[in-house]
Amino acid sequence: MKPSYQDALAYFGVNGAHPGGLSLTKALLEREQISNATHLLDAGCGTGQTSAFIKKNYPCHVTSIDYHPTMVKRAMDRFQKEQLSIHLLQGSLENLPFPPNSFDIILVESVLIFTNNKKTLKELQRVLRPNGVLLALEMTAERVLSPLEQNNMCSVYGINQVLTEQEWVAAMKEAGFKSVEIKLAHSVFSHMLSTPEVEEEEMDRNVPHNMEMEQKLMEHSFILYTYGNIIGYRVYRAIC
Template identity: 70%
Template sequence: MKPTYQDALAYFGVSGAHPGGLTLTKFLLEQEKITEETTLLDGGCGTGQTAAYIKKNYPCSVTGIDYHPTMVKRANKRFEKEHISIQLVQGSLEKMPFPSDSFDIILVESVLIFTNCKNSLAEIKRVLKPGGVLLLVEMTAERALYAMEHQNMCEVYGIEKVYTEKEWINLMKEAGFPKVEVTLGHSVFSHMMTGMEPEDEAIDTSVPVNMQLEGKLMDHSYILYTYGNIIGYRVYRASL
């Protein structure tokens, strides 16, 4: 089985693969009311960078979930090193091992597109409490893509579809979210002009050289610089 883009992120321990990195995450969290009573899920927590930041800076309860076993190992190692108490679960957003009405806020950063989006959104709605909020940062096409553009992106990322803003909003509304807002958005190139420098960590250089996985990261860079005017991201805030 060929390695995926997600395998490459896990192997090299890339902490902030989503646009804006931790800088954007901090901004989003500042807009929310987070108290000691808040229960927050980091959906697709990766190496645990975001979850660790939240736990250290907010009084809420934090849970992380990620499907990739290497990511879960890296997150556990981070939490142990930083002496942070975070519930961490290996599992899929498409079928989460949590009771219904478990969380006040669910944060998903560039993860949903790698899943069956309809199934994941249904699960997210299930585990959100009434009045809960989904904060979603996702790759978004700036316009309807031509067939070859779409094919190239899907092949690099191993996904089935690149959604436009309208399509993302429709997916969330169909899943039962009555209120969906776009709070921020840029193309790859326009984001570069914002000056929002990501606070990402360097990749793990202690792992053995793996040209195949390095190639996956290079393919990602190719997509960004080739299609940077027609692909970007949106921050969606969906509430129940």
């Protein structure tokens, strides 16, 4: 069985595998009210880079969850090395192992698109407290894509569909979120033009050479440069 794009990210331990990287995450968090009473969930935490930053810079309670066992192992190693008290679990965002009203803020960075987003959004809404905040940074189509464009992207990423901004907003409201704001919007190309200094994705250079994993990252780069004017990302801020 060929590796997925997520397998490749996990294998190479890619940190901040989303547009803007940790710098964008920092800017988003600065706008939120985060105190020692805040319970925050990093949903799809990957290598734990974002969770570690939050725990070191904010006084809140941090919980992290990821579905991929390699990512969970990398996050656990990071938290132990940096001696961070973060509750880490392996589990699916489509069936979260938390009771209702558990969190004040949920951060999701380029994760929803890899799940059944209808199930996941309902779960995120369920575990958020009243007036809780969902911050979601997600791949977004700049227009309705043709069947060929959809197929090309879905085959690389192993996803079902690339949604438009309107479709994401509708999905969030259908899941029960009261309001949805667009905090930032860019296509791949406009993001490149607006960011003079490109923040490189950190990765583990010590893993053995693996052609299939490397090929998957090359396919990702091909998609970005081929469709960079018609796909991009949005930062959605939804209130429970």
